[in-house]
Amino acid sequence: EPEVTQTPSHQVTQMGQEVILRCVPISNHLYFYWYRQILGQKVEFLVSFYNNEISEKSEIFDDQFSVERPDGSNFTLKIRSTKLEDSAMYFCASNYRGNQETQYFGPGTRLLVL
Amino acid sequence: DQQVKQNSPSLSVQEGRISILNCDYTNSMFDYFLWYKKYPAEGPTFLISISSIKDKNEDGRFTVFLNKSAKHLSLHIVPSQPGDSAVYFCAAKWTSNTGKLIFGQGTTLQVKP
Numbered sequence: 668e669p670e671v672t673q674t675p676s677h678q679v680t681q682m683g684q685e686v687i688l689r690c691v692p693i694s695n696h697l698y699f700y701w702y703r704q705i706l707g708q709k710v711e712f713l714v715s716f717y718n719n720e721i722s723e724k725s726e727i728f729d730d731q732f733s734v735e736r737p738d739g740s741n742f743t744l745k746i747r748s749t750k751l752e753d754s755a756m757y758f759c760a761s762n763y764r765g766n767q768e769t770q771y772f773g774p775g776t777r778l779l780v781l
Numbered sequence: 782d783q784q785v786k787q788n789s790p791s792l793s794v795q796e797g798r799i800s801i802l803n804c805d806y807t808n809s810m811f812d813y814f815l816w817y818k819k820y821p822a823e824g825p826t827f828l829i830s831i832s833s834i835k836d837k838n839e840d841g842r843f844t845v846f847l848n849k850s851a852k853h854l855s856l857h858i859v860p861s862q863p864g865d866s867a868v869y870f871c872a873a874k875w876t877s878n879t880g881k882l883i884f885g886q887g888t889t890l891q892v893k894p
Contacts, residue, residue: 671824698880709785710825710870710884722879758824768881769815772824 669693671773673759679779680749688744688776690759699742700760701734702769703727710758716742717765749780784808785873787885798860804871807852809887811873815882816845816856819868828869829856839882861892 672691680686692699701713715722716734724732725778733745746753756777757772786805794800804814812833817825831838831845831854838845844857858865871885 669863673824700881702882702884709886710872710882712881712883715879715881717879723881730877760824762880766874766876766878769827770880770882772826774816774822774824 669767671759671761671771673757673773673776675776676774677777677779679781682751683748686746686749686778688757688759688778690742690744690761690773691740692742692759692761693763693771696761696763696771698722698765698770699734699736701744702758702760702772703755704758704775705752705755713744713757729734739742751780754778754780761779765780784811785883786872787869787871788886789888790886790890791889793891793893794861796817796863797860800856800861800865800890800892802856802858802869802871804854804856804885805852806854806873808873808875808883809852810875810877811883812876813874814845814847814854815872815874816843816869817872817884818865819870819887825870849870858890861890862891863894866890866892 674689680765698717704710714724731747756775761771815830816828819825829843847854868887870887872882
């Protein structure tokens with residue numbers, strides 16, 4: 668069964684450094700999402716992406732964040748200058764019909780900012 | 782932002798008994814509700830959903846009930862099995878948006894053999 672994959676599974680970085688989290692959505696999917704879960708808190712929506720542009724972003728998704736689909740398979744989340752409070756589990760999700768169907772989540776990348 | 786709330790952080794039940802997980806919401810615009818299950822070191826996995834035009838949806842051992850007037854939904858698992866032990870997230874969305882999900886805090890279910 669096809670699944671969403673994410674790399675790396677864990678990343679440790681120094682505050683102020685740039686990180687890129689990578690996701691490979693299910694191959695025929697067209698809609699892509701990033702969520703994050705700070706330890707002990709709820710899963711929060713960050714951004715949705717369709718047709719090579721952002722469809723919606725949350726207030727968390729400020730200028731430090733960007734997303735890109737650099738080729739036909741990858742979907743990346745970049746944090747330009749990481750802060751301590753960016754430490755979280757980051758989940759990528761995708762689906763084919765956007766709001767008309769459920770989203771399929773990857774296993775997540777645990778980011779720790781020191 | 783407490784649009785979706787799961788007030789019970791944890792629940793423990795005996796194998797074979799019923800598990801009932803509850804979820805409340807405040808936003809009347811929500812018209813679709815989902816339950817996701819999450820094991821450690823994995824992403825959320827879709828379990829079951831319900832549209833706001835229905836009050837019940839059943840899939841095998843899992844049934845979701847929706848009470849729109851009370852803005853409340855619940856997930857029933859019958860019979861509960863040890864493999865059901867996981868974190869269960871309630872999520873909601875409204876069909877006019879881009880599909881973003883609003884999650885509750887999650888309830889950790891432990892099913893004891």
